Each structure stands twice: as C-alpha cells, then as structure tokens.
Amino acid sequence: MEAMKALLEQRGLALSLPRIGTIITLFVIYRIITAIYRLYIHPLSKVPGPKLYSFSSLPFDVHYKIKGTFVRGTTGLHKKYGPVVRIAPDRVAVDGSLAWPLFMRRYPEEFSKIWEFYGFGPLAILGSPPENHRRQRRIMAHATTPAALADQEIYLQKHVNKFVDVLAEHADEDRPIDIMLWFNYLTFDIVGELTLGTSLGCLDSRDTVHPLVGVVTATTRDNARRMFLTGLPLIGSFIPMLTYVLRKKEIDKMLAMQRHMDEQSEARIALGTDTRRDLITYMLRANAEDKEGKGMSHEEMLVNSRVLLLAGGETTATTLSGFAFHITENPDKYRLLADEIRSAFSFADEITIRGTSQLPYLCACIEESLRIYPPAADTPPRVSPGAEVGGYYIPKGTIVSVYQWATHHSEDNFVDPETFAPQRWLPETHTLYEPRFAADNKAACKPFSAGPRDCTGKILAYAEMRLAIARLFWHFEFDREAGQDDWISSQCVFTLAEKGPFMIRLRRRPGV
Ligand code: HEM
Incomplete structure (x- = not known):
C-alpha cells in the first residue's frame, strides 16, 4: 500500500483530501451553473414542464427506459403543463394536434429522423436521409397500393384460413387460447410471406414460438435497459461488449436468425419479378427499370426486408389484441359488430378485403382500437429544424416526440377519451351515429404517423385486420377468461407495450 502511495506521489497522481475536496466543490459548482443555465437561460427554459426533467435527462431515462411508465404518464404531463412540455434538457413532448402538421413538412424544413434510434443503420427507409428516403419511399409505396394489395390477397387469405383452423381446434377442445400470441403468428406469417417469399411457419408450428416473434415480443424491456446503460457517461461505451460477454449464447442465436432471414431474403430476390407479386416485386421492378440510379441497392433491399418484417408484424397484432380486449369488455358492441358481419355475407369465401371495407361498424371498431390502444404509443422522435410550436420557439437540434397514447387519451382532443366508442368514427348517416362525437379532433389521431415518413404499410394493415376480425x-362466438381486466392498464411501455397473454375461449357458431 505504502509502495503504491509512493509511486503515485512520485508521478504526481496521489490525491490528498484537500484536492478531493476541491474536485467535489468544482463539480458541485459546475452542476449548479448547469442547472441555472438549463432552468433559466436555455432556449427551452420558457417551455413548461417538471423542473427536475428540465435539469437532467435522468428522470426521463429512468421512467422511459427502466420503469416503462413514461409513455402513458405523458397524458398527465400534457394535462398539467399543456400541449408542449419540456421532458428533458433538450427534449420536448408535443401533443399530436400540434405535432402532426409539423411532421408533414418536407425537406429542408422537415423535422428529421434519428436513424440511430431504429437499430437498422442509415440505409434503411426508416431513418434514411431525405434524398435516399424519397427514392426508397417511391419504390416501396407502389407495393401497398390498392392494386398491389389485390394481388397479395391470395396470401392474406391463405394465412387467415390457417388461423381459423387453429382457432377451431381450440374451440373443439374447449381450450382457452392466448389470442395475442396467435394474432402475432398470423401477422408475422403474412408479412413473412410478402417479404421473404415464404411463410415464417408460425401458424403451422402451433405452440413453438418462431425466434423472430420471440425476439420482438419478449425483448422490449431488455432493449430499453440496454439503451439506458449505453447512454450512461463513461461506462456506456463498454456496455455492448459487456452485454455480448454476458449473453453470448442469446446474441449468437439472434445473429444466426438474422443470417437465416437474410438468406431467405436473398432467395426471394433471386426469384425475380415474374413468379410472385409481393412487397419485394416492386423493389425488383424498380431496379429492372432503373435508368438513372433510382432503384434500390442489394444492401438496401436486404435491410428494408428486415424493416418490413419487424414493422409489419407486431404493430398489426397489437392492434388486433387491443381490439379483442375492448370488444370482449363491451358485449353491446360485440353484438353490433357480430350482427353487421354475419348479415353482410352468406359464406366465408365472400369475406374479402373489398367486401369487409364496406362494413362501417367493423371499420369504426378498428379505428377506435387504434385510437384507444395505439401500437406505436410513442412515435419515434424527430429533430427540430428550429421552429415555433404552440407559442414556444423550439431550437434546432431539440428532440421532439409525440406520445400517441397521450394525444389519443386527451380530453382536449376526444370526447370521453377513456371509453371504447366505435360510433365516434361512423358517418353521420349511420343509425348509430352520435352527434356528441362531432366535437372529437379526429385529425389528432394518427396511429400511422403523418407526412412523408408515415407508415407505408397502412392499407395492408387495415386489410389484414378487417379479414382477421x-x-x-x-x-366463432368468444369471450375473455376472467381476471384480465387490467391486461392493458398493467402493461409497461418501452416504445412497444410489454404484453402478457390475453386468453379468450371460443365456441364454433352452429351451422358455419
Ligand atoms: C396497425 C399496424 C401498423 C401501425 C400502427 C404502424 C405504424 C407505423 C408508424 C407510426 C410509422 C412511422 C414510424 C416513424 O415515425 O419512424 C410506421 C412506419 C413504417 N411502417 Fe408501419 N405500422 C403498421 C403496420 C405496418 C405494416 C403491415 C407494414 C408493412 C408490411 C409497415 C411498414 C412500415 C414502413 C416500411 C415504415 C417506414 C416508412 C418510412 O419511413 O417512410 N407498417 N408505421
């Protein structure tokens, strides 16, 4: 010990007590000056919000990434502080009623994306810079037009048929079923078929969870915690390495799965445009017609296939699960919907994408499910180019987030926001229309986001949901198992809601 002290002294590194005292004092002075700056001088200092959040990003990070309570808690923050709230030194939450018009702005005034947020790299459509995004978006938008969807219906119907078969088995054996899981199997199989040229086989494998579905549904909390740790000063940069050492087996398994998916994508790309009309067909066509570098590179096609798989499965399944929760909580609405569907068709074969689009109550139930339980409860953040928002100047570089959950549950935007009321989406001519819902600010409800970077898969998602429901x-007739009334209220949200099983019991309808 003495030898160590002597060595440190020799090198001038030994810290005497007074020196430690000076360092601590300097640190405290630094923190006080930072606090005064952030609270009273910073360009965001006029934006209302809890003082502690304006001073340090730690409260936001803890509630958002560790506890999973921030996203839904924003409802209370907006209620107390208004539509623009400072939630960290350099971050604001903006209610959708004000934020969506900003998201519609285009480059160079656009509220830009943060590609690091997504984990796909800068080549993927989700976070790509404006010039690349425009090119990729033009190509991918062709894949989800009504005409393209008509070509894809055969795949959707194939998997919905399988889904019904599985449910029928459970009904015959009078076994409850975790409908959340099976909705995931259905939507992942569909998006797998449309992206990889082959189903992921979730519905066939019955009770074995496909690794991709497992990764998406079971790792939301882990990912958020890793984000928190990685962002910590000093130790943050060691976290990826440490995580790899501690969880080598799991990580290797995930990497192997990713390689397998990429191989499947390669195989689909190799099939070309003639054999199938799916989401990849349009990328390949754009490349075939590419005269001025307007197609997609091979790497872009691979990474965007990954995006489609992840963006298209969980979101749609979450909406369907939320729908199952709310419709089983409201027997009167269950009955209205059942009557509408059962009186519209004579045979199961007549239930098509087009046929179901003519059912106003069904469409209203889906719209209301997206409002009351938005799967993207926390729209990925944007960066302000420097703009006036709700009477406050939001300087360039500030992170802007819309918490859809808060926007959709705000009394300023919706009448009785906590009530599942599909009738708010019905046209005035419908017998169930209620004039009191005319006061709803429907434009504030954008579950698929808004503007040039909104969801390209919207019409596909609606089609899947209509067919499945x-x-x-x-x-079937179905109802929920007892003891699940808090299924939604007990969920934590780490960008995605952390969902447990939602158990329902089905009975076959006689004569069907
Ligand atoms: C109910 C179902 C869905 C919801 C609620 C939803 C929601 C969203 C949201 C909020 C965004 C914007 C993300 C951001 O701002 O960064 C988005 C983007 C995207 N979604 Fe969806 N989505 C759904 C289904 C799908 C499906 C089925 C697909 C395709 C298979 C899909 C493909 C995409 C893609 C490619 C983007 C990126 C678009 C771009 O950056 O230009 N989504 N989605």
Whole structure:
C-alpha cells in the first residue's frame, strides 16, 4: 500500500483530501451553473414542464427506459403543463394536434429522423436521409397500393384460413387460447410471406414460438435497459461488449436468425419479378427499370426486408389484441359488430378485403382500437429544424416526440377519451351515429404517423385486420377468461407495450 502511495506521489497522481475536496466543490459548482443555465437561460427554459426533467435527462431515462411508465404518464404531463412540455434538457413532448402538421413538412424544413434510434443503420427507409428516403419511399409505396394489395390477397387469405383452423381446434377442445400470441403468428406469417417469399411457419408450428416473434415480443424491456446503460457517461461505451460477454449464447442465436432471414431474403430476390407479386416485386421492378440510379441497392433491399418484417408484424397484432380486449369488455358492441358481419355475407369465401371495407361498424371498431390502444404509443422522435410550436420557439437540434397514447387519451382532443366508442368514427348517416362525437379532433389521431415518413404499410394493415376480425366473428362466438381486466392498464411501455397473454375461449357458431 505504502509502495503504491509512493509511486503515485512520485508521478504526481496521489490525491490528498484537500484536492478531493476541491474536485467535489468544482463539480458541485459546475452542476449548479448547469442547472441555472438549463432552468433559466436555455432556449427551452420558457417551455413548461417538471423542473427536475428540465435539469437532467435522468428522470426521463429512468421512467422511459427502466420503469416503462413514461409513455402513458405523458397524458398527465400534457394535462398539467399543456400541449408542449419540456421532458428533458433538450427534449420536448408535443401533443399530436400540434405535432402532426409539423411532421408533414418536407425537406429542408422537415423535422428529421434519428436513424440511430431504429437499430437498422442509415440505409434503411426508416431513418434514411431525405434524398435516399424519397427514392426508397417511391419504390416501396407502389407495393401497398390498392392494386398491389389485390394481388397479395391470395396470401392474406391463405394465412387467415390457417388461423381459423387453429382457432377451431381450440374451440373443439374447449381450450382457452392466448389470442395475442396467435394474432402475432398470423401477422408475422403474412408479412413473412410478402417479404421473404415464404411463410415464417408460425401458424403451422402451433405452440413453438418462431425466434423472430420471440425476439420482438419478449425483448422490449431488455432493449430499453440496454439503451439506458449505453447512454450512461463513461461506462456506456463498454456496455455492448459487456452485454455480448454476458449473453453470448442469446446474441449468437439472434445473429444466426438474422443470417437465416437474410438468406431467405436473398432467395426471394433471386426469384425475380415474374413468379410472385409481393412487397419485394416492386423493389425488383424498380431496379429492372432503373435508368438513372433510382432503384434500390442489394444492401438496401436486404435491410428494408428486415424493416418490413419487424414493422409489419407486431404493430398489426397489437392492434388486433387491443381490439379483442375492448370488444370482449363491451358485449353491446360485440353484438353490433357480430350482427353487421354475419348479415353482410352468406359464406366465408365472400369475406374479402373489398367486401369487409364496406362494413362501417367493423371499420369504426378498428379505428377506435387504434385510437384507444395505439401500437406505436410513442412515435419515434424527430429533430427540430428550429421552429415555433404552440407559442414556444423550439431550437434546432431539440428532440421532439409525440406520445400517441397521450394525444389519443386527451380530453382536449376526444370526447370521453377513456371509453371504447366505435360510433365516434361512423358517418353521420349511420343509425348509430352520435352527434356528441362531432366535437372529437379526429385529425389528432394518427396511429400511422403523418407526412412523408408515415407508415407505408397502412392499407395492408387495415386489410389484414378487417379479414382477421371478420373471419373470427364469422366462425366463432368468444369471450375473455376472467381476471384480465387490467391486461392493458398493467402493461409497461418501452416504445412497444410489454404484453402478457390475453386468453379468450371460443365456441364454433352452429351451422358455419
Ligand atoms: C396497425 C399496424 C401498423 C401501425 C400502427 C404502424 C405504424 C407505423 C408508424 C407510426 C410509422 C412511422 C414510424 C416513424 O415515425 O419512424 C410506421 C412506419 C413504417 N411502417 Fe408501419 N405500422 C403498421 C403496420 C405496418 C405494416 C403491415 C407494414 C408493412 C408490411 C409497415 C411498414 C412500415 C414502413 C416500411 C415504415 C417506414 C416508412 C418510412 O419511413 O417512410 N407498417 N408505421
């Protein structure tokens, strides 16, 4: 010990007590000056919000990434502080009623994306810079037009048929079923078929969870914690290495899965444009017609296939699960929907994408499910280019987030926001229309985001949801198992809601 002290002294590194005292004093002075600057001088100092959040990003990080309580808690923050709230020194939450018009702005005034947020790299459509995004978006938008969807219906129907078969087995054996899991199997199989040229086989494998579905549904909390640790000063940069050492087996398994998916993508790309009409067909066509570098590179196609798989499965399944929760909580609405669907068709084969689009109550139930339980409860953050928002100047570089959950649950935007009321989405001519819902600010509800970077898969998602729900009601009666009333209220949200099983019991409808 003495030898160590002597060595440190020799090198001038030994810290005497007074020196430590000076360092601590300097640190405290630094923190006080920072606090005064952030609270009273910083360009965001006029934006209301809890003082502690303006001073340090730690409260935000702890609630958002560790506890998973921030996203839904924003409802209370907006209620107390208004539509623009400072939630960290350099971050604001903006209610959708004000934020969506900002998200519609285009380059160079656009509220830009943060590609690091997504974990796909800068080549993927989700975070790509404006010039690349425009090119990729033009190509991918062709894949989800009504005409393209008509070509894809055969795949959707194939998997919905399988889904009904599985549900029928459970009904015959009078076994409850975790409908959340099976909705995930359905939507992942569909998006797998449309992206990889082959189903992921989730519905076939019955109770074995496909690794991709497992990764998406079971790792939301872990990912958020890793984000928190990685952001810590000093130790943050060691976290990825440490995580790899501690969880080598799991990480290797995930990497192997990713390689397998990429191989499947390669195989689909190799099939070309003639054999299938799926989401990849349009990328390949754009490349075939590419005269001025307007197609997609091979790497872009691979990474965007990964995006489609992840963006398209969980979101749609979450909406369907939320729908199952709310419709089983409201027997009167269950009955209205059942009557509409069962009186519209004579045979299961008549239940098509087009046919279901003519059912106003079904469409209203989906819209209301997206409002009351938005799967993207926390729209990925944007960066302000420097703009006036709700009477406050939000300087360039500030991170802007819309918490859809808060926007959709705000009394300023919706009448009775906590009530599942599909009738708020019905046209005035419908017999169930209620004029009191005319006061709703429907434009504030944008579950698929808004502007040039909103969801490209929107019409595909609506089609899947209509088909799945219509067939569910066509073949079965169902209700939820007891003791699940807090299924939604008990969920933590780490960008995605952390969902447990939602158990329902099905009975076959006689004569169907
Ligand atoms: C209910 C279902 C869905 C919801 C609520 C949803 C929601 C969203 C949201 C909020 C965004 C914007 C993300 C951001 O701002 O960064 C987005 C983007 C995107 N979604 Fe969806 N999505 C759904 C289904 C799908 C499906 C089925 C697909 C395709 C298979 C898909 C493909 C995409 C893609 C490619 C983007 C990126 C678009 C771009 O950056 O230009 N989504 N989605």
